[in-house]
Amino acid sequence: MPHPDLLPRPDHQAATQEDLDTIHRQLGRLPRGVVAIAHRCPCGCPTVVRTEPRLPDGTPFPTSFYATCPRLTGAISTLESNGMMKEMTERLEQDPELASAYAEAHQDYLARRAELGSVPEIDGISAGGMPTRVKCLHVLVAHSLAVGPGINPLGDEALAALPQWWHDGCCAADDEEDPR
Numbered sequence: 001m002p003h004p005d006l007l008p009r010p011d012h013q014a015a016t017q018e019d020l021d022t023i024h025r026q027l028g029r030l031p032r033g034v035v036a037i038a039h040r041c042p043c044g045c046p047t048v049v050r051t052e053p054r055l056p057d058g059t060p061f062p063t064s065f066y067a068t069c070p071r072l073t074g075a076i077s078t079l080e081s082n083g084m085m086k087e088m089t090e091r092l093e094q095d096p097e098l099a100s101a102y103a104e105a106h107q108d109y110l111a112r113r114a115e116l117g118s119v120p121e122i123d124g125i126s127a128g129g130m131p132t133r134v135k136c137l138h139v140l141v142a143h144s145l146a147v148g149p150g151i152n153p154l155g156d157e158a159l160a161a162l163p164q165w166w167h168d169g170c171c172a173a174d175d176e177e178d179p180r
Contacts, residue, residue: 012037012038012146013036014036014037015034015035015037015049019034019037019046023046023049023068026045026046026068026069026070027068031049031068032056032061033051033052033054033056033061034049034050034051035050035051035052036049036050038065038145038146039145039146041069041072041166043166043169044170045069045170045171046068046069047067047068047069047072047145048065048067048146049065050064050065050146051065051066052116053116053122054117054119060119060121060122062113062122062125062126064112064116065109065142065143065145065147066139066142067138067139067141067142067145069165069166069171071166071171074165075162075163075165076137076138076141076158076162077138079137079158079161079162084158084161085129085134085135085137088134088154088157089129089133089134092132092134098153098154101153102130102131102152102153102154103131104151105130105131105151105152105154105155106126106130108143108147108151108152109127109130109143109152110124113126127139127143128140137158139155140152140158142155144156144159145159
């Protein structure tokens with residue numbers, strides 16, 4: 001079970017200009033296609049954004065849930081570099097129950113993206129390697145944070161393996177200049 005501070009709010013919230021400015025600092029670039037804040041860190045900053053399936057420049061974008069917090073993404077990258085994706089993919093091949101639950105997570109991802117519009121170029125393509133492999137834990141964790149536990153089993157598992165990245169304070173403060 002995820003830490004109670006990490007459970008999603010019932011409704012995704014529209015991004016404010018302050019949110020977009022924070023995301024810009026988090027990513028080091030302007031955010032693109034943000035529809036809503038899908039999850040917030042306990043400090044209140046955006047952790048996961050929900051994005052349009054087609055970016056403003058016309059590019060198809062299958063990643064509906066995108067992790068923005070640099071502390072979170074850094075912690076997820078550590079899991080990836082430690083071999084978690086390979087181990088999970090191997091388990092998918094050996095565990096039909098896990099594979100079925102992961103395929104359901106894929107369908108959930110597609111259904112939530114379809115709520116935002118149809119983009120024929122990415123029909124049937126979710127993200128993160130779903131439904132047959134694991135190629136990006138960032139997407140799986142973002143999906144779990146956005147929709148809550150019990151939907152994406154491997155996203156939930158990766159989330160549970162993460163340290164409490166938010167524990168040392170607000171990530172948005174990391175990039176603020178010293179006012180002195």
